[in-house]
Amino acid sequence: MSDPRIIVMECLRYHPERDTEPYHQRFEVPFTPEMSVLEGLQYIKDHLDGSLTFRWSCRMAVCGNCGCMVNGEPVLSCQTFLRDYHPECVRVEPLDHFPIQRDLAVDPADFLDKLQQVAPYLIPAQDRIPEDGPYRQTPEQMQDYLDTSACINCLLCYAACPQYGLKADFLGPAVLALAHRYNADSRDAGRARRMEVMNGDAGVWGCTLVGRCSEVCPKGVDPAGAINRNKPAAALDTLRRLLQSGRTCTP
Ligand code: SF4
Ligand code: FES
Incomplete structure (x- = not known):
């Protein structure tokens, strides 16, 4: 030394x-x-x-x-x-x-509250018991969420995000990336529940594509990419809900 x-x-x-x-x-x-x-x-x-x-x-x-x-x-x-x-x-x-x-x-309480809102865990279509055996998925299916699963909840992306600094109710990069992580998992059936939150006022539309979150992430998660991959899904979700409720957009 x-x-x-x-x-x-x-x-x-x-x-x-x-x-x-x-x-x-x-x-x-x-x-x-x-x-x-x-x-x-x-x-x-x-x-x-x-x-x-x-x-x-x-x-x-x-x-x-x-x-x-x-x-x-x-x-x-x-x-x-x-x-x-x-x-x-x-x-x-x-x-x-x-x-x-x-x-x-x-104090990370705001992040933890927001994380709970997107149900950051697998929600299977049916209850499973150990006797059902392993929940199999292919390597290709695992690739769909592998990058976002590397998040360690370090909050660096929140400190870097100007939108989170301006708009306190914005769910923020890691919460939205983790919502994507579970939505993209072939073993999960909780997408509809998460989309309600992701498509709300504090969800994906709050991201203005600055991209600093992805630059500072120490685990290569790319939250900005995950958020923007969900914008088409969020738009489709809105359309589906409108059609289901029989409502149309007024000019
Ligand atoms: S910076 Fe990366 S690892 Fe840290 S909380 Fe954000 S997405 Fe997760
Ligand atoms: S001490 Fe654990 S990430 Fe730095």
């Missing part, structure tokens, strides 16, 4: 029970080339200020807990490296568009 160099990490601090406003605090952190931003935060917590609050778990881009803004970009702090910022300062802030719980930890 080479000798550590020093990098300045500027962290947003906010303890709602103590602070009237968020503010930035600078720390000088010794680092080696293999150290991630998350490891820099852990150094601060262990050696400089034990009250610094942030989330993490796996340290390998799997759990989705360590998302934060680094120099204004939404990233996973465990796969972002201090060496890429040195000798400049690295500024670490909580994810945009979410309320701060404490320091770098945000």
Whole structure:
């Protein structure tokens, strides 16, 4: 291991029970080339200020807990490296568009509420019991949803999405991508239930095709692509409902 160099990490601090406003605090952190931003935060917590609050778990881009803004970009702090910022300062802030719980930890309640609305699980046409055996599908059928199934709920796409920042009721990239993930699964029969939500005021039509969600996604999910693949289905769904109800569009 080479000798550590020093990098300045500027962290947003906010303890709602103590602070009237968020503010930035600078720390000088010794680092080696293999150290991630998350490891820099852990150094601060262990050696400089034990009250610094942030989330993490796996340290390998799997759990989705360590998302934060680094120099204004939404990233996973465990796969972002201090060496890429040195000798400049690295500024670490909580994810945009979410309320701060404490320091770098945000409140994900809005995302979790919206995720529930699209029933993010398989809804089979008929109840199955273990004795029915495995629910088989072909590799081609699996390809229909495989990319969206990689989502780790890290919320980076929400922090990057200008529409979510402007329109708080917008379901947002990951929720719509996960709705697509289950709709596209050959074992699922819950599409009609999800389309009601996806086609509503807060659904796919709220996306204006900026595409930042797909650029920042650390798992290659492409939420923008998933949303836009669903716009024709949403339009057909509206037409079908109108025909079923005997209504027509008025000019
Ligand atoms: S779609 Fe990508 S960026 Fe958005 S929550 Fe899932 S993994 Fe994270
Ligand atoms: S700590 Fe799990 S994704 Fe970074």
